[in-house]
Amino acid sequence: MPVARVNTRSLKGLRYNLPANRPTATAILQHQPRPVAVYLIPSSMDSAFDAAVDELIALRPEIDAWMGRVADGEMPLLPQ
Numbered sequence: 376m377p378v379a380r381v382n383t384r385s386l387k388g389l390r391y392n393l394p395a396n397r398p399t400a401t402a403i404l405q406h407q408p409r410p411v412a413v414y415l416i417p418s419s420m421d422s423a424f425d426a427a428v429d430e431l432i433a434l435r436p437e438i439d440a441w442m443g444r445v446a447d448g449e450m451p452l453l454p455q
């Protein structure tokens with residue numbers, strides 16, 4: 376099993392009391408100078424879910440965003 380070894384700080388978001396169809400950042404990578412919110416989009420989600428992710432991103436312009444869509448197959452590389 377692969378193990379992630381990253382030498383940077385990150386925060387893992389938890390989904391307590393949050394429905395599965397409501398998006399949240401999977402993690403926030405605290406790269407300098409700007410943090411990056413990581414969104415993993417499940418293949419079962421529709422365009423309303425995508426619109427909600429876009430709204431979350433727009434609400435926090437001080438945080439960059441990275442999205443990986445499970446249905447697209449291989450994930451893009453994380454930001455350096």
